[in-house]
Amino acid sequence: MAGEDEQGAKKSADAPRKIDRRDVLKGLSTVPALGLFGYAWQTQRKYQQTKAEEAAAPPAAPKDLQVINVALLGAGAQGQVLTDSMLRIPGLRFRAVCDIWEEYNQKRVVNTFRKFKHDVNPYEDYREMLDKEKELDAVIIATPDFWHAQHAIDCLKAGKHVYCEKEMSNTLDGARSMVLAQRETGKLLQIGHQRRSNPRYLHCYDKLITEAKLLGRIVTVSGQWNRALTPDLGAPDRYAIPQARLTQFGFKDMHQFRNWRWYKGKGGGPIVDLGSHQIDIYSWFLGANPSHVMASGGNLYHDPATHEWYDTVMVVYDYDTPHGAAKAYYQTQTTNGSQGYFENFMGDQGTLLMSESEMNYPGTLYRDPNAPAWDEWVQKGYVTAPKEQETKPKSEGAIADVRESVSPDQHMLPVTLRDPYHQPHLQNFFDAVRGKATLNCPAEEAYMTAVAVLKVNEAVEARAPLSFKPEDFKV
Amino acid sequence: MRWPMIAITLMRVFVGWHFLYEGIAKLSAPAWSAAGYLKASRGPFSAMFKSIAAQPNLLDNVNLITSWGLTIVGVLLILGLFTRLASLAGIGFVLLFYLCNPPFVGYFYSIPTEGSYLIVNKNLVEIGALLVILTTGSGQFAGLDRIVRALFAPRPKLATAR
Numbered sequence: 001m002a003g004e005d006e007q008g009a010k011k012s013a014d015a016p017r018k019i020d021r022r023d024v025l026k027g028l029s030t031v032p033a034l035g036l037f038g039y040a041w042q043t044q045r046k047y048q049q050t051k052a053e054e055a056a057a058p059p060a061a062p063k064d065l066q067v068i069n070v071a072l073l074g075a076g077a078q079g080q081v082l083t084d085s086m087l088r089i090p091g092l093r094f095r096a097v098c099d100i101w102e103e104y105n106q107k108r109v110v111n112t113f114r115k116f117k118h119d120v121n122p123y124e125d126y127r128e129m130l131d132k133e134k135e136l137d138a139v140i141i142a143t144p145d146f147w148h149a150q151h152a153i154d155c156l157k158a159g160k161h162v163y164c165e166k167e168m169s170n171t172l173d174g175a176r177s178m179v180l181a182q183r184e185t186g187k188l189l190q191i192g193h194q195r196r197s198n199p200r201y202l203h204c205y206d207k208l209i210t211e212a213k214l215l216g217r218i219v220t221v222s223g224q225w226n227r228a229l230t231p232d233l234g235a236p237d238r239y240a241i242p243q244a245r246l247t248q249f250g251f252k253d254m255h256q257f258r259n260w261r262w263y264k265g266k267g268g269g270p271i272v273d274l275g276s277h278q279i280d281i282y283s284w285f286l287g288a289n290p291s292h293v294m295a296s297g298g299n300l301y302h303d304p305a306t307h308e309w310y311d312t313v314m315v316v317y318d319y320d321t322p323h324g325a326a327k328a329y330y331q332t333q334t335t336n337g338s339q340g341y342f343e344n345f346m347g348d349q350g351t352l353l354m355s356e357s358e359m360n361y362p363g364t365l366y367r368d369p370n371a372p373a374w375d376e377w378v379q380k381g382y383v384t385a386p387k388e389q390e391t392k393p394k395s396e397g398a399i400a401d402v403r404e405s406v407s408p409d410q411h412m413l414p415v416t417l418r419d420p421y422h423q424p425h426l427q428n429f430f431d432a433v434r435g436k437a438t439l440n441c442p443a444e445e446a447y448m449t450a451v452a453v454l455k456v457n458e459a460v461e462a463r464a465p466l467s468f469k470p471e472d473f474k475v
Numbered sequence: 476m477r478w479p480m481i482a483i484t485l486m487r488v489f490v491g492w493h494f495l496y497e498g499i500a501k502l503s504a505p506a507w508s509a510a511g512y513l514k515a516s517r518g519p520f521s522a523m524f525k526s527i528a529a530q531p532n533l534l535d536n537v538n539l540i541t542s543w544g545l546t547i548v549g550v551l552l553i554l555g556l557f558t559r560l561a562s563l564a565g566i567g568f569v570l571l572f573y574l575c576n577p578p579f580v581g582y583f584y585s586i587p588t589e590g591s592y593l594i595v596n597k598n599l600v601e602i603g604a605l606l607v608i609l610t611t612g613s614g615q616f617a618g619l620d621r622i623v624r625a626l627f628a629p630r631p632k633l634a635t636a637r
Contacts, residue, residue, distance in 0.1 A: 026618075
């Protein structure tokens with residue numbers, strides 16, 4: 001052992017060993033390391049706690065929060081989704097629910113609201129509701145697409161702020177008249193492209209694409225929404241709406257009322273129902289509207305008697321972005337749901353694979369091996385630390401060609417949305433009603449997306465590339 | 476002999492720190508379990524490790540022993556208290572971790588690693604470090620062992636008896 005110890009042992013050979021000052025000092029010399037560890041651990045714990053608290057549920061409502069009187073117009077599946085989100089938002093008082101399906105949907109949502117101690121009045125006709133409910137501040141519209149324009153315009157003209165589900169309208173004329181009514185009345189009109197308020201998407205746009213420019217120049221985009229077959233929604237006979245009321249509100253029969261998305265003149269087909277959300281993100285992230293569109297689609301699978309719209313659509317857009325040309329592919333098909341839905345942005349420095357569906361696509365960034373290091377952005381918490389890609393072939397016997405690109409580092413998006421998808425977008429709308437925020441998807445913005453998306457159905461019909469003029473996107 | 480002993484003491488504190496945080500991190504994560512690591516076991520001993528993961532009661536004890544064991548070994552190594560015993564226990568733990576997923580020829584380890592290893596990996600290097608600590612008695616040079624020995628060591632009889 002140590003030389004000094006040997007000396008000590010010699011000394012103690014003659015006399016009982018005593019503890020001298022040197023023994024104490026040396027004996028305790030590593031104790032401060034334990035203190036240092038304690039300090040480091042506490043710091044680490046505090047850091048983790050702060051992170052966890054930031055991610056936890058929203059704080060309770062401040063006492064002086066201005067209460068907003070809200071009505072729900074359209075109490076179907078989407079109306080229920082929005083209701084579930086709104087019930088989590090503080091400072092709202094629900095006053096009325098309007099739905100023509102008195103026998104079922106209206107009752108269901110009214111009961112939901114009453115369970116949460118909101119005394120809502122039920123209506124079948126929205127005009128009656130606007131006449132009687134004078135104290136309303138805002139109306140949430142979740143009716144079928146072909147009603148959006150008239151509902152939104154009448155509500156705006158009655159002096160209400162409006163949150164209207166996407167698609168803004170099934171026709172461009174309808175969408176344009178909504179923008180004009182909003183301008184005329186000066187009321188707020190938010191369209192339900194809810195990814196625009198999703199903190200994950202905002203992080204990607206504000207921090208990763210705009211500030212850190214992690215993707216470099218985005219040259220290609222791809223994305224999809226694959227959805228499994230949707231059965232006829234149907235309705236029990238005892239809940240059937242009388243034919244007179246169906247006709248009054250524009251429906252041929254109960255089957256069409258339940259499955260309006262399948263019919264031309266009612267909805268816009270899957271490219272509108274599903275694609276609109278994601279094509280909206282294409283234009284947002286690219287900072288441009290498309291210049292051309294090519295599309296192929298059709299009703300490949302279903303009976304055309306019940307399915308007037310295409311079940312499958314594949315689209316290619318050309319963009320002239322502020323940074324150069326880009327092309328974007330999009331597909332939606334409604335006969336097989338595997339691989340779900342995502343958007344994939346590919347720049348010369350990195351890739352962002354993203355989806356609202358965080359469970360399936362948590363948000364992955366790949367740094368191109370030629371791109372500058374992302375260490376700074378990892379340290380700032382913009383992306384997680386990289387996981388190196390496996391260099392081994394995926395399957396036994398597969399051989400990588402030397403000409404293949406080196407696999408890029410994989411980083412993850414550090415942001416999580418713990419609320420329902422629509423809650424941040426509704427919150428943004430109500431904050432704007434209180435004058436504390438600006439809308440994340442105002443009518444003009446949604447109009448541009450409607451122009452880009454509705455043109456796809458035209459392009460499918462035309463079987464030829466169609467072009468956009470910049471003025472097409474302006475009202 | 477002074478500088479080598481200082482270097483070895485420093486190494487002992489580092490190894491201890493690593494053990495302590497590995498232990499504390501497991502203790503403070505309520506959902507931590509060794510099951511994932513055990514289930515991913517490869518190599519000649521994988522059957523044994525996998526069978527541990529398959530027995531809930533045994534697994535529970537393994538979790539308890541691992542997290543507290545690492546913590547205690549870490550504290551003892553930092554303080555230089557019962558250094559030999561702590562080094563031996565530490566070697567035992569790390570040897571098990573090593574054998575659970577050994578980087579032997581022909582075996583691959585499914586959890587992505589941060590480096591490239593063949594037979595020798597960081598676990599084995601840590602075992603080597605603990606062997607040095609074990610055989611040099613670094614706690615008696617700088618550590619509480621020095622005080623303990625001074626207090627409790629029996630008076631050497633060799634010289635006085637004669």
